[in-house]
Amino acid sequence: MTRWHVARLVKVRDENATARTLVFDVPGWPGHLAGQHVDVKLTAGDGYSARRSYSLAGPEGVELTVQRVPDGEVSPYLTLDMEPGDELELRGPVGGWFVWRPDGPAPVLLVAGGAGIVPLMAMIRARRAAGADTPFRLVYAVRSPERLCYADELLRPDPGVSVTLAYTRRVPEGHPRPPGRLTAADLGPYGEADCYVCGPTGFVEASAALLVGLGHDPARIRTERFGPTGD
Amino acid sequence: MQADHLDGNALAGPLAEIFAADVSVAVSRCAACGLTGPVASLHVYDRAPGLVARCPGCEEVVLRLVRSPDAAWLDLRGAVTLRIPLGGAGPGAVASAGGEPGADR
């Protein structure tokens, strides 16, 4: 029942050297929930087309953050070549499972791996926009400081939201946690929460297992995996 | 164990083309092992000629979806039933105060 809309790029914002946020104008956009995604379709002049899914980054409007994958097919175009005024086709919002609603009463634990931050950032922004006081905790695993998205926004105090950065390869000077994979200590101690985990497939598997090991109810862990190569 | 699948969330867009309700939040029961859970938690293999959703418990095929230029082919043989929540906020609608809570609670 959902049809393809024409989306016109109106604004771009670099999040870091390899990730860019694209803001689209989509006439008739019905609104969406934090955590939902869109399917995009790009068609070349000769009719060749490619489809990808991207999470919406904010609670309002159509804002996508795309991580460039070296040798990728679509992400290099979106992050380097696409200019305001250019158009693509877009379908959505879709996915009513990996979503957070501002009236959700339970504390929330967000676990992001790399570009998996995007739908979780949408939840943090939706919480702020709604003036909700649900306790939020974000654990954000990222390779190095250069790979951080939304750095300024995440480091600004946001009452009720605690942010833990877990660098996996290289830490900035003075960072208390040594570089390394996410551990149970990063995610603990256990506290009752709705858990949202988003990232590459291996990251999601490992993190979900850590959460279950800490005592979280598997039925309250929602996951969203990226494909094996993304792009 | 290869980790080469996505979550059932990835079915939301393709199924939205066919159904009025958001089937990704429906609860399905596996015809092979009886495991019951949201379609969003199935294992979806999308690097294939179509989408193949498998049971996270036994890896049997629950759902297959192929989209040709002029038709969608949907095979649900691996699901005994789908419980599709209706009413309340539909997909894409922003839940108002008192809107339907998450389907698993």
Next chain:
Amino acid sequence: MTTFTRGFRGRRRGEDDRLPPGQYLTEDFPVLSAGPTPHVPLDRWEFTIDTEAGQTHRWTWPELTALPYEEPAVDIHCVTSWSKLGTTWRGVSLDVLFEDVESTADYALVHSYGGYTTNLPLDDLLDGKAWIAYRYEGEDLTPSHGGPARLLVPHLYFWKSAKWVRGIRLLTEDWPGFWETAGYHNYGDPWREQRYADD
């Protein structure tokens, strides 16, 4: 109405008259999979041909790899629109495996470790058109590309070249396989662009 995205080209390369209609060239080798990758230990691996009369012909891994092999260099065409030219393989021709098989069946149903199936006319497996391949570009075939062994039948769309092949059942009536029952073409000739059941 299609909206074109200015400046978008996609990964595919230029034209080539070895490309069937609607196909694009790729240099890499995309991994397609409809399920978890089976890992079959070679000491438990076997390949069988079951005839319509109920006879089973069976080869273990040492038996298969001791047979005379060929090294075909072929173009492969995936129904998802990529083609890869000049791939080189090592495998046993189905003509060798069918040498002692008595059958008047017209149809073959290929089945794999992991449960995958695909069907094709038996004639399309014979006369130098198909192999049980176990090496690719000079290396052992990796599990992600169908190892230890896959069917290689390059004149049809590549979904017919079943990965992790386990056996062939000969049938007097056609029995559509995994993708053939889900909207894909029963035969799948890339040069006639037989992608979907209605094509």
